[in-house]
Amino acid sequence: MKPYAWSLAFAFILVGPLLGALLAGVDRRLTARMQSRKGPPILQPIYDVLKLFEKDTLVVTQLQTLYLWGFLFFMVIAGFILFLGSDLLLSLFALTVSGIFLCLAAYATNSPYSNIGSSRELMLMMAYEPMLIMVPLGFFLVTGSFRVSDIIAGSPWQVLQLLGILVGFLFVLTIKLRKSPFDLSSSHHGHQELVQGMTTDLSGSDLAIVEIGHWYENVILLGWLYLFFAPWGPWIALPISFVLFFAEVLVDNTNARLKWSSTLKASWLMTGVFGVTNLLLLPVIS
Amino acid sequence: MYLISFLLLFSLLAGLAIAAAPSVGVQARRIRFSVGALALASVVLALLHAHSGPEFYALSEGLAHVLDWLFMLGGLGLAVLLLYFCRRIKGYEWYIPALIVVQTGLMLYAELSSEHPRVEHAFYVDSFSVLMALIIAIVGGLICVHAIRYMHDYHAHAAGQHEAGDLDRSQQRPERSRSLFFFMLFLFLAAMFGIVFANNLLWLFFFWEVTTLCSFWLISYSRTDEAIRNGFRALGFNLIGGVSFAAAIVWLTHGPGLRTWELDQLVAGGSALALIPAVLIAVAGLSKSAQMPFSSWLLGAMVAPTPVSALLHSSTMVKAGVFILIKLSPVFHDTFAGLLLSLIGGLTFLVTSLVAVNQRNAKLVLAYSTIANLGLIVMCAGVGTAATMWAAILLILFHAVAKALLFLAVGTTEHLIGSRDIEDMEGLVYRRPAIAAMLLVGMLGMFLAPFGMLLGKYTCFQAFLSMDVMWGDGVLLAVILAFGSAPTLFFWSKWMGKLVAMPRHAQPSEVPIPRDEAIALVALTLLTYVACALFPLADTAFVIPYTDFLASLGLIPASNLAMPWETITLMSLMLAGLFLMPLAFWLRPPHFTEVSGYLSGANVDGSASYRGAMGVERVVESRGYYLSGFIREGTMVRVGLFGCGSLMLVMLMGAVL
Incomplete structure (x- = not known):
């Protein structure tokens, strides 16, 4: 364990949300440009969250805040493990726990909209989970370790060996980022059949926790994406990951929402076709 | 060695003492005491054997001989008892007595053969079986404690009373079926201890069949037609496994290649020598641990009172199946x-x-x-x-x-x-x-x-x-x-x-x-x-x-x-x-204002109903997804x-x- 790994991990805890907020800001600007609007300032997400903290928090049950703490705690842990250079699979498990806590918070409020939202979110988790697991499995077969530090030090050819897994991962990344066509658990636009899905009954500081959690999450996902290109060094890998990350915005703006069953089928199919095939062919490729 | 025999015999004797209890209160006290004693003994065993390799125990010639006969007679008795239960089978369940007969025949063929392998170590303790014993004694024991009150309510419910548990009832004589129920629970635990400590495959098989018998009896406990049918299904499926186990023993007695009646020798045989008997025993393990295609017996076992399901699902029965599979895993x-x-x-x-x-x-x-x-x-x-x-x-x-x-x-x-x-x-x-x-x-x-x-x-x-x-x-x-x-x-x-x-x-x-x-x-x-x-x-x-x-x-x-x-x-x-x-x-709980959930209308009765578009009060209902x-x-x-x-x-x- 090198000292810089620790500093990176702690930097994630402190700077992670800021970076995540900037990502969200850029995302909104890009979206606006694609829709021929000017869009808000890059720092708008931060202003939004600061404002949320100023507001009164209304809750259906006091316990919902506890579940949201759990959501944030495990999200931070997941990122901490990742940026520490530790175990990728363990990080994924922590990420899963965090997602379940968010669903519990929504279930706890028990409004029909948050109920449907969290059920759909669970369905989405069921859809993307196998593919997300394939990613560490693929890295393990290539580098012989689940450790992030070993993956970064891996062979520069690993992204080619894991091309199928990368494609599958980009597919489920769209779900994970709650982008259209898979934004069926929480809608960013009001007045839809879902109202606001999971976040319907979250307000004030509770909603702010959710936003901050998502910032962390986006940084973690960007980190995952980076891992594929990591052996090439940050100067090449970072730009590629950013480009791929923001390509999701384009997908978001050019697709209509799918139904949950199509989402589930499509993502399991993608996992099978790209992920599993890639894993099976690995001994041949390498 | 003494601790093993204590665990085995004590649970058996405790079962008898509990079944013979004169009143409900005494019965409950005896159950609590026995569970405590078993848990204590298993913890002592764990403290003595944790962190150490296996120990094998040889019995003296005479004792081993007597026990051999006892186990053989026990096996026959078991078969007769099962056949007796089979008087209530339906036509399509004809295969159950057939399986009992085949299995007993196979076992006798192995046991009575003139040149059978000699068993040197009848029992053993290793850290895995100690862990199993801890699970059986503590988790199984706690389930028995839970059953005290549960069965009380269960019977009261069946008798049409609203709530049982007043003091005077504890003076009453327990129903015969309830006494037998607790006896079966403790017999089950005893058989499980036998399975995890026996190195003699024939004895292990006997304990194996005792768990089959107990599960059959416990599943059919309520005596409804559904319970009896499910009990017979459990019996039948487990007997398929039993026949397979018996076939493995015959193979180990008469077959070419490896001839041994000892579990450790079988495992030591490795895949070159021991694969065939291991696969046969694995089928028995699969049936006991309710893997497909045998899975339906465990689902049917749900009709039994909850402590029985808990026992079958957690610390006994299915765990016996995976226990033997892990033993054979090498x-x-x-x-x-x-x-x-x-x-x-x-x-x-x-x-x-x-x-x-x-x-x-x-x-x-x-x-x-x-x-x-x-x-x-x-x-x-x-x-x-x-x-x-x-x-x-x-x-x-x-x-x-x-x-x-x-x-x-x-x-x-x-x-x-x-x-x-x-x-x-x-x-x-x-x-x-x-x-x-x-x-x-x-x-x-x-x-x-x-x-x-x-x-x-x-x-x-x-x-x-x-x-x-x-x-x-x-x-x-x-x-x-x-x-x-x-x-x-x-x-x-x-x-x-x-x-x-x-x-x-x-x-x-x-x-x-x-x-x-x-x-x-x-x-x-x-x-x-x-x-x-x-x-x-x-x-x-x-x-x-x-x-x-x-x-x-x-x-x-x-x-x-x-x-x-x-x-x-x-x-x-x-x-x-x-x-x-x-x-x-x-x-330090945060204090936020509580409101009722959002219903896209004016809430009338908290989150339960709202005033809809046409001014009608609508009741909210939402259910989970079952896909x-x-x-x-x-x-x-x-x-x-x-x-x-x-x-x-x-x-x-x-x-x-």
């Missing part, structure tokens, strides 16, 4: 038979995890998840490396504790709210906080990081990917595990969501949890926590010595299993977080039965040819 290492065994487990895991999503009945969800988890353990057993055995043993431990807790908690919930439907458990966190907290801990223990089951999965992934039987085998198993875990996540979280939901109506319920049930539940909740927090201890004390010993014999490849300290630190951090967050919340259109239970089960059935046939034929 034989399967690097063989096609082993890979097929893993695939049977894997397919069972996948299918039952998916089907569990469909279920609304809490006990059915638990039953399917048991079968799925056992499937995971079977997957590990089939691979047969140190890492998978390590994972399998830890899975047994964590599953036993968490599943016992869940079953008992569901049973108590059913008595409190009068339903075992998941939808009816909405808002249990507010209605019955204590029981809901226990259910939540049990569920977290079943599938979430940082609890034990996930640790097992983690190791499985690693171990599968390091396999090398044929091209793509490990990837296949890992993919099955990945796809099977996803629905697991879904159905558990969905259920947790129901529990934590804010109830729409106040549903006050004042009935307290009865004392004996509370003792068992609280103890199991603590055990779940402790097992997760102290798993490195369980690991070094019980699992590592076992795998190290097998590696030192050269039966499995040696490997360094020590978890990196960093992983352990991170896991502990997560566990601490899960513990400290509620604590912090309880100490019954998406995952078709019937089709899935058929695929599973057919797939696992053919895999099993291929495994048998492949081994024999």
Whole structure:
């Protein structure tokens, strides 16, 4: 364990949300440009969250805040493990726990909209989970370790060996980022059949926790994406990951929402076709 | 040696003493005392044998001879008893007495042969069997304690009384069936101790059949037609396994190649010599641990009183099946038979995890998840490396504790709210906080990081990917595990969501949890926590010595299993977080204004109803997702039965040819 790994991990805890907020800001600007609007300032997400903290928090049950703490705690842990250079699979498990806590918070409020939202979110988790697991499995077969530090030090050819897994991962990344066509658990636009899905009954500081959690999450996902290109060094890998990350915005703006069953089928199919095939062919490729 | 015989004989004698108790109160005291004594003895055994290799015990010539005869007579007696029970079979169940006769015939053919192998060590203790004994004595014992009060209510309910448990009833004579019920529970525990400590395969087989008998009797306990039919199904399926086990013993007596009646010799034979009998015994293990195609008996076992389900699902019966599979696991290492065994487990895991999503009945969800988890353990057993055995043993431990807790908690919930439907458990966190907290801990223990089951999965992934039987085998198993875990996540979280939901109506319920049930539940909740927090201890004390010993014999490849300290630190951090967050919340709760949920209209009665567009008051209802259109239970089960059935046939034929 090198000292810089620790500093990176702690930097994630402190700077992670800021970076995540900037990502969200850029995302909104890009979206606006694609829709021929000017869009808000890059720092708008931060202003939004600061404002949320100023507001009164209304809750259906006091316990919902506890579940949201759990959501944030495990999200931070997941990122901490990742940026520490530790175990990728363990990080994924922590990420899963965090997602379940968010669903519990929504279930706890028990409004029909948050109920449907969290059920759909669970369905989405069921859809993307196998593919997300394939990613560490693929890295393990290539580098012989689940450790992030070993993956970064891996062979520069690993992204080619894991091309199928990368494609599958980009597919489920769209779900994970709650982008259209898979934004069926929480809608960013009001007045839809879902109202606001999971976040319907979250307000004030509770909603702010959710936003901050998502910032962390986006940084973690960007980190995952980076891992594929990591052996090439940050100067090449970072730009590629950013480009791929923001390509999701384009997908978001050019697709209509799918139904949950199509989402589930499509993502399991993608996992099978790209992920599993890639894993099976690995001994041949390498 | 003395401790083993104590565990075995004491549970038997305790069963007799409990059955002979003159009054309900005395019976309850005897049960509590016996459970305490058994738990104490198993802990002493654990302290003496943890961290050490196996010890084998030889009996004196005379004693061994007498016991041989006793076990043979016992086996015959068992067969006669089972045949006697068979007087109530229906026409299509003709195969059950046939199987009993075949099995007894096979056993006599082996036992009465003039030149049979000599058994040197009749009993043994190793760290794995010590861990099993701890599970059987403590988890099984707690289930018996829970049963005291549960059976009281059960009988009162059956007799049409509203609530039992007043003082004068404890002076009454217990019903004959209830006394026999507790006798069967303790006989079950005794047989389980026999299974985990017997090295003599014939004796092990006798204990094996006793568990079959007990489960049959306990499942049919309520004497309804459904219960009796399900009991016979359990009996029939387990007898198929029994016949297969008996065939293995005949093979080991008369067959070419390896001739031995000792378990350790069989395992030491390795895949070259011992594969055929090992595969035959594996079929018995599959039937006992309710893997597809035998799975339906465990689902049918639900008709029994809840403590019976808890016992069958957590600490006994199914665990006997996976216990023997893990014992034989070194034989399967690097063989096609082993890979097929893993695939049977894997397919069972996948299918039952998916089907569990469909279920609304809490006990059915638990039953399917048991079968799925056992499937995971079977997957590990089939691979047969140190890492998978390590994972399998830890899975047994964590599953036993968490599943016992869940079953008992569901049973108590059913008595409190009068339903075992998941939808009816909405808002249990507010209605019955204590029981809901226990259910939540049990569920977290079943599938979430940082609890034990996930640790097992983690190791499985690693171990599968390091396999090398044929091209793509490990990837296949890992993919099955990945796809099977996803629905697991879904159905558990969905259920947790129901529990934590804010109830729409106040549903006050004042009935307290009865004392004996509370003792068992609280103890199991603590055990779940402790097992997760102290798993490195369980690991070094019980699992590592076992795998190290097998590696030192050269039966499995040696490997360094020590978890990196960093992983352990991170896991502990997560566990601490899960513990400290509620604590912090309880100490410094945030005070926010409470409102009722959003209903897209003016709320009338809290979150329960709202004024809709036309001014009409509308009542809110929302239910969970069961995906019954998406995952078709019937089709899935058929695929599973057919797939696992053919895999099993291929495994048998492949081994024999």
